[in-house]
Amino acid sequence: MYFPTAEPIHSSTDDAALWLAYRGGDNKALGILAERYFTTLKRYGLKFMVDESVVDDCIQDLFLELWQNRHKISQTPSVKFYLLKSVRNSIIEYLRYQKRFTNEESLHWDTALPDHFNAESLLIEQETLDSLVSQVNAQMSDLPKREREALYLRYFEDLSVAEISEMMGVNKQSVSNFLQKALAKIRTKWLVTIVLSLFFF
Template identity: 30%
Template sequence: MAGIRSAEDIRLWEKLQNGDKHAISALFEKYYTPLLNYGLKLIPDESLVKDSIQELFYVLWEQRENLSEVEYIRSYLYVSLRRTVFRQAEIKKTRYERDKAYTDEFFSRVVNYEELNRKETFEKEQKERLKQALESLSNKQKEAVFLKFYSGLTNTEIAQVMEVNRQSVYNYIYRAIQSLQSYLVE
């Protein structure tokens, strides 16, 4: 399955390369929120992610004359943001702290613990099973599942963003689904 090519994005990219300020603004407006949401899944530090997005678009503008042709603009932006965010995070904290914070933020958004306390016993048990199932996933599986089901990226785009081959993406998602099913069916 190929990535999603947007004729509008390609047109804006070409205008950006030619110095059109409206093109960079249009790309920024179109992708700011999806990039922010993705960045917050990587690093739960809103100011760091917002700064990284600003840096990404600043660099795009500054390097506009040197930008190459890009077939999948959305994937390119996700990959670029991912690199920028991780580079910024490495400056501020260790890799261990980054992974722990990412996992904590992911779970706090997926499972609302206050709601668990208000539900009937059966619902509590089901949600606890789901939490355990999600906790059992590796960080790569969590990231692949987020990109696939929350961001709507194709497997090809996910492979580009995560910098792995497409078969690895299939494996991450397949194993994550198997793991979730085994927890929830028991």
């Protein structure tokens, strides 16, 4: 079955159109999605404290399976969410095979903040930024693993509470509780503001 797209595919085509074209057999569309989300998927995968080669293999296998099963894959409201969830599932399967996964609480989670923000985006001096990052990292290290992941997915990957709920296999109220508890533990108001700024910009 072929799924026609209204316009030619190019690097600026939106996710929904690319996904539709990929399902119709357009390997260029899948390639654009792979290039668009590779860094996001790898950054998220490395949060689970597995070797970089494992994450690379999971991502490569994901796109290979997507291509092989293109005629069976449904349209998705969020390509980013679909890919992130798929990588998470692949890593959990790897950890289960390695006997390093028993339940969600056994997942390791890297607490380090993303490294692509800069002082200019926050309008502060680099020395001040370094000090803030150090303090935020210390605060993040004190959070339970599930609160860390929920915070990361919500404020860095910009997933909705409903998407995080499905991703982590818990109900939406639990996700809200994770987020509320995590932010409450980052005690001062100015530090919360900095955390959200670092995740959003």
